[in-house]
Amino acid sequence: MRGQKPQQVEPNTHQKVYCVINAENKTPMRDVVVHTNTEHWAMTDYTGSFMMRYDWDSAEVSKPGFISFKIYAKFMPDTIVMLPKSKHLNEVEVWGKDQRNESLKAMGESIRKQAAATPRASSGIITGDFLGWMDTRGRRDARHRKHAKQVLDSLSEKPDPIIQAYKDATGKGYTK
Secondary structure, three states, rough: OOOOOOOOOOOOOOOOEEEEEEOOOOOOOOEEEEOOOOOEEEEEOOOOEEEOOOOOEEEEOOOOOOOOEEEEEHHOEEEEEEOEEEOOOOOOOOOOOOOHHHHHHHHHHHHHHHHHHHOOOOOOOOOOOOHHHOOHHHHHHHHHHHHHHHHHHHHHHHOHHHHHHHHHHHHHOOOO
16 A cells, blocks of 8 residues: 555544633633533533534533533534622612711811811901901902802702612612
């Protein structure tokens, strides 16, 4: 048989090696069961690899503690990622004081006390400031105090968006 070309062996197009990894830490997963619609199955080894030698259209990929899912052969990637099962909560209720409004009220009171305790320039003929017309700093500070009061009052009038979303979502009332 010298001089003859060796025969070409047609590779099996359905024989392909796949890998299964954990989504959290990207490590290969052992003992993952892949069960096809043609009643064939495969299990991953310690490298997370498995080979399916038969024709199949869809397969169920499962392992205890992980979310099982169905995958189709035409969309099958080389690497399959599995998500661990987690516990889901249907509803969460949070109770407590609205710290945002509490801190805004405390800050407003503190600013008002400091503004009241701040000495003001005296006005009058004795100091040379005829009825306060030269006190530009005092007028500027008064404008700032007025603006700060308006801002604080507008903040306390607005409803808390978290409490409003809670009321809209649950239909329950909320008391402070």
